Amino acid sequence: MDGLLTSETDTLVASDVPAGDALHRLAALLATDLAATNAAIVARMASEVELIPHLAAHLIAAGGKRLRPLLTLASARLCGYRGERHVQLAACVEFIHTATLLHDDVVDESDLRRGLASANAVFGNKASVLVGDFLFARAFELMVADGSLDVLRILSNASATIAEGEVLQLSTQNDLRTDIPRYFKVIEGKTAALFAAACEVGAVVAGRDAAACAALSSYGTALGMAFQLVDDALDYAADQAELGKTVGDDFREGKLTYPVLIAFAAGDAQEREFWRRTIEGGEQTDVDLSTALRLIERHDAIGQTIVRAQNFARDAKHALASFPDDPVRGLMMEAADYAVFRRH
Amino acid sequence: MDGLLTSETDTLVASDVPAGDALHRLAALLATDLAATNAAIVARMASEVELIPHLAAHLIAAGGKRLRPLLTLASARLCGYRGERHVQLAACVEFIHTATLLHDDVVDESDLRRGLASANAVFGNKASVLVGDFLFARAFELMVADGSLDVLRILSNASATIAEGEVLQLSTQNDLRTDIPRYFKVIEGKTAALFAAACEVGAVVAGRDAAACAALSSYGTALGMAFQLVDDALDYAADQAELGKTVGDDFREGKLTYPVLIAFAAGDAQEREFWRRTIEGGEQTDVDLSTALRLIERHDAIGQTIVRAQNFARDAKHALASFPDDPVRGLMMEAADYAVFRRH
Numbered sequence: 267m268d269g270l271l272t273s274e275t276d277t278l279v280a281s282d283v284p285a286g287d288a289l290h291r292l293a294a295l296l297a298t299d300l301a302a303t304n305a306a307i308v309a310r311m312a313s314e315v316e317l318i319p320h321l322a323a324h325l326i327a328a329g330g331k332r333l334r335p336l337l338t339l340a341s342a343r344l345c346g347y348r349g350e351r352h353v354q355l356a357a358c359v360e361f362i363h364t365a366t367l368l369h370d371d372v373v374d375e376s377d378l379r380r381g382l383a384s385a386n387a388v389f390g391n392k393a394s395v396l397v398g399d400f401l402f403a404r405a406f407e408l409m410v411a412d413g414s415l416d417v418l419r420i421l422s423n424a425s426a427t428i429a430e431g432e433v434l435q436l437s438t439q440n441d442l443r444t445d446i447p448r449y450f451k452v453i454e455g456k457t458a459a460l461f462a463a464a465c466e467v468g469a470v471v472a473g474r475d476a477a478a479c480a481a482l483s484s485y486g487t488a489l490g491m492a493f494q495l496v497d498d499a500l501d502y503a504a505d506q507a508e509l510g511k512t513v514g515d516d517f518r519e520g521k522l523t524y525p526v527l528i529a530f531a532a533g534d535a536q537e538r539e540f541w542r543r544t545i546e547g548g549e550q551t552d553v554d555l556s557t558a559l560r561l562i563e564r565h566d567a568i569g570q571t572i573v574r575a576q577n578f579a580r581d582a583k584h585a586l587a588s589f590p591d592d593p594v595r596g597l598m599m600e601a602a603d604y605a606v607f608r609r610h
Numbered sequence: 611m612d613g614l615l616t617s618e619t620d621t622l623v624a625s626d627v628p629a630g631d632a633l634h635r636l637a638a639l640l641a642t643d644l645a646a647t648n649a650a651i652v653a654r655m656a657s658e659v660e661l662i663p664h665l666a667a668h669l670i671a672a673g674g675k676r677l678r679p680l681l682t683l684a685s686a687r688l689c690g691y692r693g694e695r696h697v698q699l700a701a702c703v704e705f706i707h708t709a710t711l712l713h714d715d716v717v718d719e720s721d722l723r724r725g726l727a728s729a730n731a732v733f734g735n736k737a738s739v740l741v742g743d744f745l746f747a748r749a750f751e752l753m754v755a756d757g758s759l760d761v762l763r764i765l766s767n768a769s770a771t772i773a774e775g776e777v778l779q780l781s782t783q784n785d786l787r788t789d790i791p792r793y794f795k796v797i798e799g800k801t802a803a804l805f806a807a808a809c810e811v812g813a814v815v816a817g818r819d820a821a822a823c824a825a826l827s828s829y830g831t832a833l834g835m836a837f838q839l840v841d842d843a844l845d846y847a848a849d850q851a852e853l854g855k856t857v858g859d860d861f862r863e864g865k866l867t868y869p870v871l872i873a874f875a876a877g878d879a880q881e882r883e884f885w886r887r888t889i890e891g892g893e894q895t896d897v898d899l900s901t902a903l904r905l906i907e908r909h910d911a912i913g914q915t916i917v918r919a920q921n922f923a924r925d926a927k928h929a930l931a932s933f934p935d936d937p938v939r940g941l942m943m944e945a946a947d948y949a950v951f952r953r954h
Contacts, residue, residue, distance in 0.1 A: 403769035
């Protein structure tokens with residue numbers, strides 16, 4: 267984390283640094299479930315309308331961490347579930363996520379997704395909007411086939427909350443009056459809501475009580491908040507370019523993210539004028555990203571973002587306290603640390 | 611219908627011409643239910659994210675026929691339903707429809723919707739995509755609150771089918787190799803599937819058996835096919851301009867609709883070359899729409915489209931044969947004729 271952390275945050279978290287990538291180890295532990303989920307994803311993306319599997323194959327080729335379905339699988343196993351329903355529901359969660367990605371890329375006019383050309387860049391915005399709609403509808407078909415109204419309630423609520431978060435983000439874009447609570451509301455909607463739902467669904471299929479469902483929902487929310495904060499930090503991490511990740515996307519789009527809010531609040535008149543011109547006014551020249559990175563470093567905005575993320579990671583780990591201490595719980599806790607310490 | 615019908619089709623259908631607008635009379639008969647549905651639509655479009663009700667108010671102001679929710683209300687009453695569940699479900703149907711309209715306008719890059727500026731023209735494509743997602747998710751939340759897995763199955767299947775139809779339409783756009791069966795598959799997906807689901811849901815809430823559900827689904831499918839065929843005809847009806855409707859939208863977008871397929875199939879080499887240039891090549895000059903209208907008239911393509919629509923209208927009426935002869939059934943049958951004879 268040397269590229270990201272200040273000495274302050276280094277002190278705070280040195281003991282929590284995981285030995286490896288917790289998500290990969292969690293995926294390895296649940297390899298059979300995850301393979302079944304991947305098979306379900308491929309099988310259920312099928313359609314006799316050729317463009318749908320064609321575009322879907324592009325998305326599958328682009329990979330992705332399968333983080334959200336992994337949370338469903340892990341939560342179900344943590345709750346002692348021994349059946350197979352969680353596999354189809356994990357696929358639902360991934361479909362909802364993929365649908366939002368497709369629509370996000372249209373909204374953000376992104377050309378890249380996970381380092382590859384985005385679907386909208388290859389197939390056009392129209393196909394991305396419509397295939398997103400298809401995947402969303404297909405997710406609900408799969409949930410109906412599962413037959414749990416609780417699962418349907420959790421994932422339909424999450425879907426509405428995601429859309430609200432995305433609309434709120436659109437409304438606050440380019441608006442430096444956005445405050446921290448509003449920013450948190452955006453990321454709670456656009457990111458944490460699906461993390462929370464993905465986890466809670468695991469408890470529901472296992473037939474666990476309301477307390478266990480709420481605990482896993484809290485874990486997911488906190489994990490999602492930590493992930494999004496770090497995503498926002500990484501977008502201003504100058505050493506990310508070497509990882510094939512585009513740096514400065516959020517800056518160019520005028521997104522009000524945590525590092526910018528911190529730097530703006532702490533900035534002097536001249537700095538605030540810089541942010542107004544580049545973020546509110548959308549007037550950017552070639553050197554502005556460097557200036558933005560410098561101002562963010564001057565006010566330790568990345569460090570403060572990471573501290574916030576760490577707090578959420580701790581909340582996530584606390585939420586799992588009532589579950590038995592087993593390998594799944596251990597890796598889910600480590601995943602919270604990984605959310606903070608990952609480099610991409 | 612003098613502007614639309616050829617003498618051949620006049621002969622076929624003169625006896626079926628309804629005295630007034632069956633949909634308005636059906637709406638009047640079900641005025642209490644429809645008012646409750648409108649109230650539910652307004653109430654459930656609410657969100658603390660201001661842009662959502664703001665954009666929604668624009669859509670509500672633009673009006674719309676409330677045709678699909680009316681079908682749910684009418685079908686429920688036809689099936690003897692005396693409860694209130696159909697009101698919320700009619701609102702769900704309208705939300706799904708509105709979501710697809712919002713996404714359609716983004717896909718079609720339309721500036722007008724029902725004679726007013728479209729939501730994407732006023733609020734931008736991004737807001738239209740995201741608010742469409744919100745309405746779709748909200749529809750599923752309402753269905754989950756209703757609690758019928760049958761309703762959820764019907765409307766999630768319809769939603770997936772709509773998206774498939776829209777993707778297929780996108781794939782066939784500008785492609786004159788599209789044949790009639792493929793065209794029917796497009797409109798069965800993009801239009802008839804939701805008509806069918808809207809009707810079937812009415813039978814489900816009334817607790818009717820599979821035969822009644824299937825009969826109302828067939829009615830909705832046939833009615834939707836008739837509506838879409840006539841919509842396609844009206845887009846080439848030169849006298850529509852006076853009604854405030856844009857003529858030639860489909861032509862400009864290169865959409866392969868029934869009248870074009872007929873005119874292309876019947877055209878000589880020079881005419882086919884015209885369609886290839888304007889529809890496949892997308893090269894259009896100011897006089898091309900007039901030429902298109904002339905070729906369509908030459909081959910009686912509007913007349914043939916209307917004959918197809920009439921056949922579907924007859925199927926729709928036949929599907930209601932097993933229901934008791936009451937005012938609702940009478941007006942639902944007349945609605946099938948209205949689908950063919952309407953002017954807008």
